[in-house]
Amino acid sequence: MWRSRARRDKMRQKLLPIFLILLLSISAVSASAQGIPVGVYGYVYMPDGSPAAGASVTVSGGGDTAITTTDSSGQYHVVLTVSSIPVTVTVMASKGGYSGTASATGEGTIRVDVRLSAPSPAVVVVPAAAAPFNFTLEISPLSDAAQQGVSKQVKITVNLVSGSPELVSLKATGIPPGASGEFSPSSGYPTFTSILTISTSESTPPGTYTIKIEAEGGGLKREAVYTLNVIPKIPPIQYFMDHLGNLTGKTVVYRKVIEGKTVEVVVDYRTIIKYEKTGYCGLENMPPAYSIDEQIKQWKAGYSKNRMYYGVDGCWYWVYFPATYKE
Numbered sequence: 181m182w183r184s185r186a187r188r189d190k191m192r193q194k195l196l197p198i199f200l201i202l203l204l205s206i207s208a209v210s211a212s213a214q215g216i217p218v219g220v221y222g223y224v225y226m227p228d229g230s231p232a233a234g235a236s237v238t239v240s241g242g243g244d245t246a247i248t249t250t251d252s253s254g255q256y257h258v259v260l261t262v263s264s265i266p267v268t269v270t271v272m273a274s275k276g277g278y279s280g281t282a283s284a285t286g287e288g289t290i291r292v293d294v295r296l297s298a299p300s301p302a303v304v305v306v307p308a309a310a311a312p313f314n315f316t317l318e319i320s321p322l323s324d325a326a327q328q329g330v331s332k333q334v335k336i337t338v339n340l341v342s343g344s345p346e347l348v349s350l351k352a353t354g355i356p357p358g359a360s361g362e363f364s365p366s367s368g369y370p371t372f373t374s375i376l377t378i379s380t381s382e383s384t385p386p387g388t389y390t391i392k393i394e395a396e397g398g399g400l401k402r403e404a405v406y407t408l409n410v411i412p413k414i415p416p417i418q419y420f421m422d423h424l425g426n427l428t429g430k431t432v433v434y435r436k437v438i439e440g441k442t443v444e445v446v447v448d449y450r451t452i453i454k455y456e457k458t459g460y461c462g463l464e465n466m467p468p469a470y471s472i473d474e475q476i477k478q479w480k481a482g483y484s485k486n487r488m489y490y491g492v493d494g495c496w497y498w499v500y501f502p503a504t505y506k507e
Contacts, residue, residue, distance in 0.1 A: 216265055218242065219289040221257035224250050224273040224280070226296055231255075232275050235296070241269030313343030315370045317395045317402035324406075327492045328386065328413040331379040334406050336363070338395050340370035348397030350374055355391060356410055358384040367397075378408060386412050413492060417452050420488050420499050424449055438476070444506040447484045453500040455488075461495040479505035 220239050224232040231254030239246045242262025250256045250273070260269065265287035271294050272281045278296035318337045326332045338348050349367040359380040368374065376393065391406045414422070421428070427449045434445045460467040467487055470478070478485055484503040489496055 215242075215244075215261035215263055216287075218260045218262050218265065218267055218269070218287060219257065220246075220260060220269050220271070220292060221255065221289070222271065222282075222292040222294065223254045224256065224275075224294045224296065225254060226275075227278065227298060229295075232273065232278075232296055235273045235275035237294075238272045239269055239292075240272075242267040311342035313346050313398040313400070314341040315339060315348060315395070315397070315400065315402065316341055317393070317404050319393055319404045319406055322406060323408070325409040325411060326378075326380055327411050328380055328384050329382045330413075330492055330494075331377055332408060334376040334378070334393070336374045336376055336393060336395075336404075338368065338370045338372055338374070338402075343398075345369040346398035348372075348395050350376075351394045351396070352376060352378075353392045353394070354389060356380060356384050356387070356389045356408065359410075361391070376406075380410055382413055384410050386410050416455055416490055416492075416497065419490055419492060420452060420455065420497070423488065436472075438472070441507065445479050445484070446504040446506075448502040451502055453483055453502060455500065456498045457490075458487075458496045458498060461493070463489060463494070465496070467496050467498075476505070479503045 218241070220241075224235045224237065226232050231252070232250055233252045233254055235250045235254065235256075237248050237250060237256045237258075239248070239256075239258050239260065241260055242264065244260040244262055246258035246260055248256050248258050256273075260267075266285050267287065268283055268285040269290055269292060270281065270283045271292045273279065273294045273296060275296060277299050279299070280294045280296040282292050282294045284290050284292045316339045318339065320335045320337075324332050324334075336350065338350075346369065347367055348370055350363045352361045352363070355361045355378065359378060361376055361378050363374050363376050365372075365374055378391070387410055389408045389410065391408060393404045393406055395402045429450055431446060431448045431450065434447065436443055436445065458467045466489075469487070470485065475484070482503060482505075483500045485498045485500055487496055488499045
């Protein structure tokens with residue numbers, strides 16, 4: 181019985197193309213009025229190569245579409261009426277979640293086999309978890325030196341690394357005795373910058389101090405270390421005498437030609453008569469020099485005024501040295 185059925189399937193496969201040709205020949209009589217018939221047949225296979233019996237098949241091409249179902253051997257056949265040949269036909273087949281597509285171009289009778297494939301797995305997009313709050317702490321400079329009674333500033337930067345900003349508070353420990361430390365501002369939401377001003381006094385003992393700067397917020401704490409070297413205060417006169425360079429301890433003779441005459445000025449750098457603070461502060465903010473006429477007045481009055489920078493308070497001073505004017 182099984183052999184008899186196999187013989188019938190083989191016979192049917194051989195006769196199908198002949199049947200389609202005969203059908204197309206009969207239909208050709210009215211082709212000029214109603215279009216050109218094209219037979220399309222083939223087999224639909226499962227992914228493992230077995231026949232896809234009962235698969236849904238849609239055949240389209242040349243402006244016509246036909247829908248059918250495969251038989252027990254996975255075979256299908258339809259006839260399309262197209263406007264011109266050769267024509268490209270597309271066959272889409274599906275069964276139980278499996279699907280496939282194939283195309284071919286021809287005329288008369290066209291065979292198109294389709295192998296089904298498993299559906300692509302669904303892509304599940306999992307939203308990334310929000311990054312937790314995190315920040316870093318930076319200070320500049322890391323160290324400095326100050327004479328007693330002088331203030332120094334530290335720039336503090338709290339940088340947001342991830343997450344939503346949360347309030348971060350600043351604190352300093354290890355401030356030298358007789359000194360104070362003040363943040364401006366003392367807290368903020370990263371990213372922000374603060375200035376720590378450390379003000380020493382004349383009673384602050386000289387020495388090296390390690391100051392811990394802490395930033396705390398959102399359950400996190402970050403630390404940085406600043407080193408301040410407090411040195412004894414040097415009185416202005418001593419400071420100026422120590423910073424005369426190659427003029428230290430000397431009496432210098434200057435000769436200048438003024439209105440055709442040579443004059444002589446002797447300046448004694450061994451002694452300071454007095455000093456006056458100017459309104460200029462900052463090493464680059466030097467006060468303007470006196471004109472030659474003003475200098476002559478000074479020399480005739482018995483002194484020479486020199487601009488000198490006092491590193492203790494960061495300002496410029498007029499320092500008076502004895503001078504003798506000779507014409």
